[in-house]
Amino acid sequence: xxxxxxxxxxxxxxxxxxxxxxxxxxxxxxxxxxxxxxxxxxxxxxxxxxxxxxxxxxxxxxxxxxxxxxxxxxxxxxxxxxxxxxxxxxxxxxxxxxxxxxxxxxxxxxxxxxxxxxxxxxxxxxxxxxxxxxxxxxxxxxxxxxxxxxxxxxxxxxxxxxxxxxxxxxxxxxxxxxxxxxxxxxxxxxxxxxxxxxxxxxxxxxxxxxxxxxxxxxxxxxxxxxxxxxxxxxxxxxxxxxxxxxxxxxxxxxxxxxxxxxxxxxxxxxxxxxxxxxxxxxxxxxxxxxx
Numbered sequence: 001x002x003x004x005x006x007x008x009x010x011x012x013x014x015x016x017x018x019x020x021x022x023x024x025x026x027x028x029x030x031x032x033x034x035x036x037x038x039x040x041x042x043x044x045x046x047x048x049x050x051x052x053x054x055x056x057x058x059x060x061x062x063x064x065x066x067x068x069x070x071x072x073x074x075x076x077x078x079x080x081x082x083x084x085x086x087x088x089x090x091x092x093x094x095x096x097x098x099x100x101x102x103x104x105x106x107x108x109x110x111x112x113x114x115x116x117x118x119x120x121x122x123x124x125x126x127x128x129x130x131x132x133x134x135x136x137x138x139x140x141x142x143x144x145x146x147x148x149x150x151x152x153x154x155x156x157x158x159x160x161x162x163x164x165x166x167x168x169x170x171x172x173x174x175x176x177x178x179x180x181x182x183x184x185x186x187x188x189x190x191x192x193x194x195x196x197x198x199x200x201x202x203x204x205x206x207x208x209x210x211x212x213x214x215x216x217x218x219x220x221x222x223x224x225x226x227x228x229x230x231x232x233x234x235x236x237x238x239x240x241x242x243x244x245x246x247x248x249x250x251x252x253x254x255x256x257x258x259x260x261x262x263x264x265x266x267x268x269x270x271x272x273x274x275x276x277x278x279x280x281x282x283x284x285x286x287x288x289x290x291x
Contacts, residue, residue, distance in 0.1 A: 005138050009204070010059055013217055014038045017079040017258065018207050020219045023056050024157055025065045026136030032060060033069035033135050034092070034153065035162050036206050037082035039270065043258060046283075053082035057089055069135065071095040072123075073164025073206060074152040075103050077179060077263055078256040082271030094269050095133075097144060097153035100126065104267045106150075106180050111264045113283045115274055122269040127153060134198035145194065147187025148175040154194060157203035159225075160202045167191055167203075169218050170225055171211035173232035175240075178250035186244040191233050199224030260285055274276050 008025040016267045017038060025032030034056055040049040060067050061122045067090040070083045075096070083094045107161040108116045120126045127133070129144035141156040149164045165186065174191065177184040194203070205219040227235050233242060243286060256262070261283045265272060272281040 005158040007160050012056055013064045018209050019079050020206055026138040029136030030064050031136030032065040032067050033071050033085050034067055036073055039080040041084040043082045050085055053085045067092050070094045071155055074149045074280050075266040077259045080262055080265045083270040086102045095125040095127055096123050097151045098126035098128055098150035103151040107263055107267055145190035147183050147190045148178050150181040162204045168205055170221055170229035176250045176253055177246055184246040188239045188242045195223055195227050197223050
């Protein structure tokens with residue numbers, strides 16, 4: 001890239017799931033994309049709502065942004081995707097990394113979900129590592145960053161990188177790597193790809209949980225800050241030390257509340273399982289007996 005490109009960015013924080021979604025646009029053409037939109041879902045009642053994606057759509061309309069793409073960083077395990085709703089309202093194409101096929105193949109038998117393709121065809125486009133794409137005149141690049149899941153990607157758009165769940169704010173660290181197909185070694189190497197970017201590169205997180213001692217939510221940092229201060233992967237932390245720490249920490253973590261509904265919806269590109277004969281959509285909860 002020969003010249004710095006101005007990128008419009010508006011963050012939307014969903015406190016119920018601690019998720020940050022983004023509206024990203026090219027100020028020159030007002031073409032835009034939504035990254036990691038959230039569908040509101042109440043686990044206790046089974047009710048879904050659209051206030052979170054509606055907020056993004058309202059902001060886009062207010063500012064004259066035409067949403068043409070939804071970019072998923074991975075199949076999220078902590079919230080249901082709002083991608084189908086954004087697509088319905090705008091005609092946007094929904095894209096994700098090509099290794100979503102691996103995640104589908106892992107979880108299709110877990111839910112006995114014979115309707116899931118296993119080839120990623122539920123999505124409009126599957127990105128390859130290093131693939132270039134455009135948002136108006138903005139140039140985007142896909143960075144394959146597996147580890148949290150086998151399919152995670154980050155999106156570099158101008159001087160900004162949207163890292164998904166690969167890493168968090170410097171005072172909170174990095175994502176877990178203990179989900180099926182996760183790999184702490186791969187996560188370390190993925191993070192090193194991000195940290196090899198110029199120090200002024202802006203990093204935008206997909207989640208924040210308020211690190212101890214911090215009383216506000218935050219989701220933007222820089223490569224330089226992460227290199228110097230990330231409590232898990234700052235300069236000087238080698239791969240073996242990181243993997244030892246990550247595995248020990250992951251062993252103490254509970255499963256996300258929305259893990260089971262999220263995965264089976266998000267590997268379908270945010271769609272619910274097909275309705276049954278009574279017209280109702282159901283989410284499955286596999287039962288495992290304690291040993």
